[in-house]
Amino acid sequence: MKKIIITLALMLGVVGVAQAQGDAQAGKAKSATCAACHGPDGNSPLDMYPKLAGQHASYLATQLADYKAAATGGEGRANAIMGGMAMSLSEQDAADLAAYFASQTITPMATPEEVIEQGAALYQGGDIERGITSCIACHGPRGAGLEAAQFPSLAGQYPKYIAEQLHLFRSGERNNDPNGMMRSVAAKLTDQDIEVLSKYVSGLR
Template identity: 50%
Template structure:
């Protein structure tokens, strides 16, 4: 838990690799093909596909480049869509989606107990299992940290968030810095993954 918290702090103090400056106007045009899955305003309807609106620019650019590399993050649907994007294209698309407002989601009232458990984990972690509070990196409101490249996780589809946590846990997804997310997710039960994902879906 201490290791993860310290790593978050170190990344927050670092600006990371410089990215090309993005043009939101150009990005809107270049993102036209993305709308089929991620929505015309960056808010997806399918709970298995992420809403990109309001996501941190650095994080978005990194994910696209990781999909292009096809090593630490893979997706058969994404790879052909972004294969021919240049670094400038990536920067423009990331800037465009980062500029859009994310639509608020409403937590399922039938899952109130699970949501409360998810809130406890997100805000306080689990000392017995060595799990640091999620908000240490992702912030009290789930906005993430743009300079460090930590994603915004609030108002994201619960199903998508849970899928990503399970992908980290299984090792299917490996593009987390210094294996931070894999280290955390390996300590989470299925219930805890679903609980924190349900809580995040209504966090704004």
């Protein structure tokens, strides 16, 4: 399955270009300004900010590059706070920070009992009638994603943050998904779908 996904990712052009090699120890020393929102180990104390702990390093580095690009007038990922934070980061800084947070362990979440059945059905099988592809194809059975294709890990992430990103993809406000993959999926999701999926996937492990 992983070989198939990697091959598909290469065909679609979603695998990122070569990035600087990160140094986790150097990243730790540079992470002080990140701690206020994301926690010293990448486990944010507030659900309005994403957990960075355990996320794929290449994905984190790409997001920082996209924040910086958007903040400087290019195409990327627009966010007033993160744009300002990323402006002063070099490619090596981003790689070091990404390596540090990737080396940390995310605190697990629990999936509410009431969303397990509906969430599992949509996550694992999608909805053929509505043209919704399954989430498992890219994010894996345990929500771990796939680093080679820069599909992020979702397991353990705050449901509120996951839901917010799905809404942003659906509206098109977030558009740094390769080939519009997430925008295409999110466009077909209802508010109820987003709520259920967000709560379900956060509890995967």
